[in-house]
Every structure is written in C-alpha cells, then in structure tokens.
Amino acid sequence: MMEVCGGQTHSIIRHGIDQLLPETIELVHGPGCPVCVTPLETIDRALEIASRPDVVFCSFGDMLRVPGTDRDLFRVRGAGGDVRVVYSPLDALEIARHNPDREVVFFGVGFETTAPANAMTVHEARRRGVRNFSMLVSHVRVPPAIEAVMRAPHCRIQAFLAAGHVCSVMGTAEYPGLADRFEVPIVVTGFEPLDILEGVRRTVRQLERGEHRVENAYPRAVRTSGNPAARRMLEEVFEVTDRAWRGIGVIPDSGWRLSEAFREYDAEHRFAVTGITTRESDECRSGEVLQGLIKPNECAAFGTRCTPRNPLGATMVSSEGACAAYHLYRRLGGPVPGSAPAKEASPVG
Structure with missing residues (x-):
C-alpha cells in the first residue's frame, strides 16, 4: 500500500512502522512531497528570478537546498541575491508593502494543504493594491497523481493511505471514483503512529474482504465536504492546469495556476525568463523513489554521493522527502526486506 504524503512517510520511518508490520504488508512511499515534485524547469526559473538585483525572493526554508541544474537558492543568496526565508506567504506580502521600490516574489509550492493560504495572499494583494508582489506558482493536486500511479507501467499498488491534511481542505469527493475505477481501497488517515496503523488496519480489512x-x-480533522471557505478561495484565485512533476512527467489536470483575473500577480508572466536548459543528475533515482519503484537506500548514490549537504535530488533535502527520512533515521543499509527489485523509471503522465 502507498502513502501519498511526505509527513506520513517520515512518521512511518521515524517510528519503524514498516518494520513492525508483517512481511506480507509493504508500505510504499509515493509522490507525497510537493517540494520534491516541483519540476526542474520551475526551480531553474526561480533561480533566475531570484538572481535579479531588483527582486526580493521569498520562500519556505526547505526550498533553499533543492538543486536546480547548476545551483540552488543558497548559492544564489551567497552570490548576493536577496533570498529570504518566510513562514507564511503573508510575510512576503508585508515585505512587498514595506519595500515598494522592489519586486517581491513568493515561491508558492505545495499540495492542496498550502494552496488556500497562497490563494488568500494573492487575493489580499489585489485588495490592498500591492502591485510589486507576485507569486511563482507550482501547486499540485493529489487525486490525479494517484490515477497516474495506477496507470503507470509496473504498478503494484493495491491500496492507498490518503493524506488527512489534504482531505481536510478538499474533502473526499474525488476519491470514490478512483477507488471504483482501479478497485483499490483508499483510507484517509493522519500522521501519528496510531493514525497510520489504524489506516493500515482498515486497508487490510478491505483487501481481505x-x-x-x-x-x-x-x-477529527476530515469531513466529506472538506473546508468550504478554503475551496471557494481556491476556485476564485486558481484554475486547474496540467502540471509537470519532477522525476515523473506531465500529469493532466494535476496542478493549479493563477486564474486570468489574477494573472498580473503571476511571476511566470511578470518576469520574462527564456532560454532555460535543464539537466538532471545522471545518478539521481528520485523519480523511481517518487513512483514507489525503489526505496531510497536502493540507490547507489544514497548516503555517499548524495547527502543532505550535497543532494543530487530534492527528495534528499525536503523536510517531507523520502530520501531525507531514510537518511535522518539511519536507514542506510541495502534493499529493504520484501521490496521489489529496481525497475527502470518511466513517465506516468
């Protein structure tokens, strides 16, 4: 069964839940880290914008070491770029209000969980008339990713643990169709060890029946309808679009972008960034990790040529990355018992 949430992945590895379960149950880590799946082209575009002298580039901290083609945001800051870590998109809006002579860009990355706050910030920027604020958007949606995983070659997933925080915003209406179409149980669960074990128990019970x-x-956190106020904000500010997922490929209708009414706040449109040539690491197998084809410690570079200080891929540095979880909690050995042999990664879009 696959969990599609990096927070659940870290909880599973931290508490050794996967090692406590019988060998007949394997937990597979899916594309549940939005930082990890942010496409390389978007990272390179962010790096180019952040390098401009008139720009204050704001981001959450776990984006700073995500490698682009030849650098990351830390290196941009070290070279003189004004790159700032913020704890809320509203922090970036306040920076824009107090620095009217600078262009302030916020890097809006995340699943459905963080999207409402980002949408609200753009809405607030227009209401306050803050014209020097924009957002580089790379939001992704979970249900299309589940469908893409199930349609991928070599898929061996029999059930899903759905992310409770995503469903607390969006509800569960998009999941019954996936469960019926692919004949897989989908159990919405939380992040504490007992939450995850309860999700596993319910999933196994369905499979046995x-x-x-x-x-x-x-x-205690999820209702069928989700959060109606947050969903209305999303519908007003964003529109659904196809989105490329790093290491996976393009998944139709799997992302959001700013709607036409808010297009003037879209950093991708405000800054003309052209001539981007991307190049992924030849050694990094994070695409296979994100598709659940291999475990992080089955990559030959894991923990040696790829570490949190010198990452080959985003899965090693994001706070929700599977590789980061394995490295942090010392899962440094060879293949995990019961895991499938490595396969060639192929796009699932």
Missing part, C-alpha cells in the same frame, strides 16, 4: 471503497479514519 475484497472491498474497494473510501474510508475516513481521520474524522
């Missing part, structure tokens, strides 16, 4: 439906094992 030959069932495939959506269950909410996280009712």
Whole structure:
C-alpha cells in the first residue's frame, strides 16, 4: 500500500512502522512531497528570478537546498541575491508593502494543504493594491497523481493511505471514483503512529474482504465536504492546469495556476525568463523513489554521493522527502526486506 504524503512517510520511518508490520504488508512511499515534485524547469526559473538585483525572493526554508541544474537558492543568496526565508506567504506580502521600490516574489509550492493560504495572499494583494508582489506558482493536486500511479507501467499498488491534511481542505469527493475505477481501497488517515496503523488496519480489512471503497479514519480533522471557505478561495484565485512533476512527467489536470483575473500577480508572466536548459543528475533515482519503484537506500548514490549537504535530488533535502527520512533515521543499509527489485523509471503522465 502507498502513502501519498511526505509527513506520513517520515512518521512511518521515524517510528519503524514498516518494520513492525508483517512481511506480507509493504508500505510504499509515493509522490507525497510537493517540494520534491516541483519540476526542474520551475526551480531553474526561480533561480533566475531570484538572481535579479531588483527582486526580493521569498520562500519556505526547505526550498533553499533543492538543486536546480547548476545551483540552488543558497548559492544564489551567497552570490548576493536577496533570498529570504518566510513562514507564511503573508510575510512576503508585508515585505512587498514595506519595500515598494522592489519586486517581491513568493515561491508558492505545495499540495492542496498550502494552496488556500497562497490563494488568500494573492487575493489580499489585489485588495490592498500591492502591485510589486507576485507569486511563482507550482501547486499540485493529489487525486490525479494517484490515477497516474495506477496507470503507470509496473504498478503494484493495491491500496492507498490518503493524506488527512489534504482531505481536510478538499474533502473526499474525488476519491470514490478512483477507488471504483482501479478497485483499490483508499483510507484517509493522519500522521501519528496510531493514525497510520489504524489506516493500515482498515486497508487490510478491505483487501481481505475484497472491498474497494473510501474510508475516513481521520474524522477529527476530515469531513466529506472538506473546508468550504478554503475551496471557494481556491476556485476564485486558481484554475486547474496540467502540471509537470519532477522525476515523473506531465500529469493532466494535476496542478493549479493563477486564474486570468489574477494573472498580473503571476511571476511566470511578470518576469520574462527564456532560454532555460535543464539537466538532471545522471545518478539521481528520485523519480523511481517518487513512483514507489525503489526505496531510497536502493540507490547507489544514497548516503555517499548524495547527502543532505550535497543532494543530487530534492527528495534528499525536503523536510517531507523520502530520501531525507531514510537518511535522518539511519536507514542506510541495502534493499529493504520484501521490496521489489529496481525497475527502470518511466513517465506516468
């Protein structure tokens, strides 16, 4: 079964949940880290914008070491770029208000969980008339990713643990169709060890009974309808679009971009960035990790040529990356018992 949430991945590895389960149950780590799946072209575009002398580039901290083709945001800052770590997109808006002579760009990355706050910030920028603020958007959506995983070659996933925080915003309406179409149980669960174990228990019970439906094992936070106010904000500010996922490929209708009404706040349109030539590491196998084809410590570069200080891929440096979890909690050995042999990665889009 696959968890599609980096927070759940870290909880599983930190508490050794995968090692406590019987060998007949394997937890597979999916594309649940939005920083990790941000496409390389978007990272390189961010680096180019952040290098401009008239720009204050704002981001959450886990984006600073994500490698682009030849540098990261830390190196841009070291070379004189004004790159600032913020804790909320509203912090970036305040920087823009207090620096009217500078262009302030916020790097808007995340799943459905962080999208409402980013949408609200753009909405607030227009309401306040802050014209020197823009957002570089790389938001992705979970349900299309689940469909892409199930349609991928070599897929061996029999069930999903759905991310509770995503469903707390969006609800569960998009999941029954996936469960029926691919005949897989989908259990919404939280992040504490007991939450995850309860999700596993319910999933196994469905599999043993030959069932495939959506269950909410996280009712203290998730309602079927999600958060209506947050969803209305998303519908007003964003529109659904195709999105490239790093290491995976283009997944139709899997992302958001700013709608036409808010296009003037779109950094991709405000800054003419052309001539980007991307180049991924030849050694990095993060695409296979994100598709659940291999475990992080099955990559030959893991923990040696790829470390948090010198990462080959984003999965090693993001706070939700699977490789970072394995490195942090000392899963440094060879292949995990019961894991499948390595396969060639192929686009799932």
